[in-house]
């Protein structure tokens with residue numbers, strides 16, 4: 001009986017002197033970071049923000065998030081009509097402040113020779129680039145045995161070489177101004193690799209490494225580098241993914257359909273960018289666990305993936 005009461009008493013004691021202060025501290029921390037995020041967000045007004053892959057999904061949502069902060073957004077992708085649609089939707093938003101008109105520019109990331117003229121067009125209309133968001137990309141759905149080498153090259157061109165070439169074209173002026181910010185939308189697949197995504201995972205691992213080297217080299221020039229690794233986000237990514245022969249996969253994966261909304265993801269990314277975070281994973285629990293297993297228990301991870309290669313179809 002006494003033991004029972006003393007247990008209850010100690011639970012009450014813990015709640016009062018440990019639980020309550022912890023909850024309070026956490027709430028205060030959340031409040032402070034909300035307020036400081038809001039303050040930092042206001043610095044985005046009139047900043048020139050270039051977003052590749054702005055015609056759809058995450059890029060389109062990022063355009064809305066930055067536009068809502070008053071940034072001059074430059075919308076880049078291949079499909080002009082979709083970019084014009086996004087621009088129209090942005091301009092139809094009721095804004096409390098005056099926001100510069102979005103700039104629409106066609107860009108094919110696999111056309112590596114077009115980057116200097118693309119960047120020059122931005123300088124002609126906006127003067128400079130404050131934030132470059134390398135978001136445009138394409139995924140992969142096929143086994144290695146079934147994937148033609150041309151598909152490996154194509155995915156690498158868009159996801160890796162395209163972002164590298166564009167970043168290189170934008171860097172000299174950023175270095176000269178001693179100001180700028182390069183962002184890469186990588187993926188959880190930049191940290192782990194799963195079956196039937198070999199080309200995609202390899203391209204994202206490559207961009208992850210490039211980002212780390214770039215961050216080190218740009219520190220002296222006052223340029224920040226942010227690498228963001230999302231888990232599942234509900235976009236057309238699996239529909240647009242390439243099969244082994246290079247055709248469109250055309251299937252909405254169930255995991256993608258159940259993913260974060262692109263609006264939610266974009267708002268989170270915006271905070272990571274204003275806070276100049278070096279890197280961040282934004283994902284559901286399972287990919288977090290997978291990253292942990294790959295790091296700490298690789299043999300277990302390899303077993304699970306071998307099973308996945310034979311048991312799931314996507």
Ligand SMILES: NC(=O)c1ccc[n+]([C@@H]2O[C@H](COP(=O)([O-])OP(=O)(O)OC[C@H]3O[C@@H](n4cnc5c(N)ncnc54)[C@H](OP(=O)(O)O)[C@@H]3O)[C@@H](O)[C@H]2O)c1
Pocket residue numbers: 052053054055056057058059076077078079080082107108109110135136137138139158185186187188229230231232233234235236237238240256259
């Ligand atoms: N959705 C997810 O679950 C998820 C998870 C992790 C990472 N990501 C990454 O997030 C980024 C955005 O993907 P999303 O999910 O928003 O998919 P999405 O809806 O398919 O959008 C992909 C965007 O990339 C552009 N793009 C594709 N090929 C291009 C090329 N050759 N040149 C220029 N732009 C090109 C597309 O525009 P055009 O077709 O008009 O050129 C489109 O705007 C990608 O890098 C993707 O790898 C997505």
Ligand SMILES: *[C@@H]1O[C@H](CO)[C@@H](O)[C@H](O)[C@H]1NC(C)=O
Pocket residue numbers: 218219220221222223224275276277278
């Ligand atoms: C951003 O870059 C500057 C200059 O390289 C560096 O001093 C600063 O620590 C970086 N910001 C963050 C949050 O890492």
Ligand SMILES: *[C@@H]1O[C@H](CO)[C@@H](O)[C@H](O)[C@H]1NC(C)=O
Pocket residue numbers: 141142143146195196244308309310311312313314
């Ligand atoms: C992998 O892709 C192949 C086609 O290349 C398909 O037949 C197979 O079912 C897929 N496997 C998984 C695990 O998704």
